[in-house]
Amino acid sequence: MSAAFSAIEERAATVLMHTYAPQRVAMRTGKGCILTDVDGREYLDLAGGIAVNVLGHAHPAVLGILVEQAARAIHLSNLYFSEPQLEAAEKLVATAFPSRVYFCNSGAEAIETAIKIARKWGKLNRNGASTIICARGAFHGRTMGALAATANRHYREPFEPLPRGFIHVAYDDLGAVESAIDDSTVAVLMEPIEGQSGVVPMSDETLRGLRRLCDERNLLLMLDEIQSGMGRTGRWWAHQHAGIVPDVMAVAKGLGGGLPIGATLAGPRADIFTLSDHGSTFGGGPLVTAVAAAVIDAILREGLVESAARVGERLRAGLLRLAQAGAPIAEVRGRGLMLGVVLTQPVAQQLVETALRGGLLITATGASALRLVPPLILSEAQADEAVERLAAAFDLVAAAAARTGATPEGGKP
């Protein structure tokens, strides 16, 4: 470790709460899909700020509008109308389904908004029904409502009691949802692809079944597209692969191209908020919404939804070639540029660290899965380069295990 990095690490240990476990590297700048650390080393970024940097780093469209809008107004409050907020909402709706938009500042807040819509909708339409059916493996965020919708006990237990009215059933299992519905049920809230639990896609058939079930039983279908949205899967929204439309959709991550913004879209059935039902001081501010509008424009102009599908396929093919060549890969799943690599050994963390040293940024979800959620501007050549660097990381991890005479972390060969 360099002196520059060690000094940063020591300062962080002193002043920051220990809620994160960052890799042992301090990044300083980014350009396109390349990040550069404080010692000048470069990395190919397939972590994408955890599915946030859809336009990569320092994209001219983002830089241009940031400066322009900052000079006009950074914050105005929702006491006044402002044009960037309208533009962002209009462009967002145009990519999605007929709906109205509530802007907030993060994914968790977009989920809180969805939960509040469901609660009020239940009072208006289902005799006060308030239970939301969620999925095992779901991750919806860390605020108390979003945490209650999140299944993972590790995240939940230290903070109980959580808000009541959430149940968790098997993911991608229509029958499990159907059996769980009773008079107290108001909505189904699920991710079309579960990101945090290793990129697990829901089948199009299940999604269509959920839509049908929610119509038949008079429930809201609420989709969390915070990670799977913004073109990442080769459609603007992952549910569009199934040809359905939700009542409520939560959006965040890529929408701001790196700036913090969230949004909740409500279709006509769910568009029930009235004056003072919800609000946020910073929500929909002119700076972030001007950038969000520019991000949507850039994705359209550069054909990045189609590119995500094409480059994603190339990346998947490269990963499958590694599997055929003997890398411990059991499965490559997901869509477009949202890919999970399921490992046959619990070496995900070692691979992340080894790949980092080899100039490749990826993330692990759990002990045995890698997640690749790169910028949508990733080129085919960069996808090939990523596969090569990952192959080298696999080799190094295997060589290290062979040297110690054990399979890595006690995993089965």
Ligand SMILES: Cc1ncc(COP(=O)(O)O)c(C=O)c1O
């Ligand atoms: C599917 C999903 N929902 C919600 C969230 C929470 O978003 P945020 O971290 O912006 O609050 C995340 C974050 O990873 C996510 O992946």
